[in-house]
């Protein structure tokens with residue numbers, strides 16, 4: 364049964380520094396039935412991603428800021444609960460109207476997903492934006508080669524955990540960093556990293572040099588700050604940096620890196636990218652990665668938080684780190700309880 368009202372999370376105020384629960388507001392709104400060429404989706408899982416922090420500020424960026432007093436947006440998956448489109452009721456889709464229990468959207472915004480390959484939540488992580496980011500970052504931006512020694516920061520996170528496994532599958536030697544001994548053990552024991560270190564257990568540069576005495580060829584930077592400084596000091600001549608993200612600086616002012624002269628001295632290349640510019644690679648990505656996800660060769664750690672009302676705290680905890688492993692997903696409804704009248 365489709366309810367007449369449902370909940371959404373709005374941005375009440377823009378965070379200054381670290382976001383807090385007071386920046387968010389849970390509201391009850393009418394559920395709108397679909398018009399012609401629209402579907403109503405019962406969202407079952409939504410993503411919380413670091414880039415959303417940038418959209419909560421009103422600084423100029425590659426994507427427009429979230430509007431105050433309006434529902435937030437972001438990757439979400441769910442099943443079609445009502446349809447006036449060629450997408451039948453019961454179909455699984457992905458779209459970008461997350462942070463709400465129900466969404467009425469144009470057909471063209473609803474991307475069908477195949478839940479026989481992987482569970483719906485995987486389309487927000489390994490088979491979604493973070494997975495494509497890992498794939499594009501390594502291959503198109505980083506020029507990954509089989510003899511590379513690769514260092515990946517936030518290696519137990521959504522992007523890092525996939526980047527590490529893709530680089531290993533390509534033959535590279537892979538070193539990861541993470542913020543707890545449990546995560547470090549997970550990287551080497553479960554995800555096949557060659558080595559890993561806890562960046563909270565001493566200076567990153569010392570730990571990285573110990574694990575890579577001959578230097579690293581490629582740094583996949585998810586973090587910036589002190590770990591970027593460590594990588595700059597450890598890269599071989601003509602080494603490369605994939606500037607994917609700098610999560611250590613999204614809520615605080617950076618104190619590092621202080622050694623950018625290494626770029627000149629070691630003839631380094633540092634290249635940033637935004638995954639949304641690389642959607643044309645989605646087909647190649649799915650062809651390479653989906654079979655490995657289905658076979659179990661690629662693992663996709665997820666941390667699931669229940670309930671839309673807990674999404675703001677999940678987002679804040681994801682940014683702070685330490686609590687969650689892999690992709691952080693907020694479960695909005697039981698995926699098993701979907702409309703029973705269609706198959707996938």
Ligand SMILES: NC(=O)c1ccc[n+]([C@@H]2O[C@H](COP(=O)([O-])OP(=O)(O)OC[C@H]3O[C@@H](n4cnc5c(N)ncnc54)[C@H](OP(=O)(O)O)[C@@H]3O)[C@@H](O)[C@H]2O)c1
Nearest residue numbers: 413517520521522541542585608609610611637638684685
């Ligand atoms: N360029 C693009 O198009 C693109 C696309 C997607 C993501 N990104 C970026 O890629 C990075 C990873 O994204 P993701 O979605 O996979 O997020 P993620 O790595 O899962 O982010 C959460 C993790 O970040 C780590 N972290 C937080 N603060 C840190 C700090 N000060 N120092 C070191 N680690 C810290 C924490 O891990 P620990 O518990 O291990 O500390 C936390 O669990 C982010 O910077 C994101 O903005 C870029």
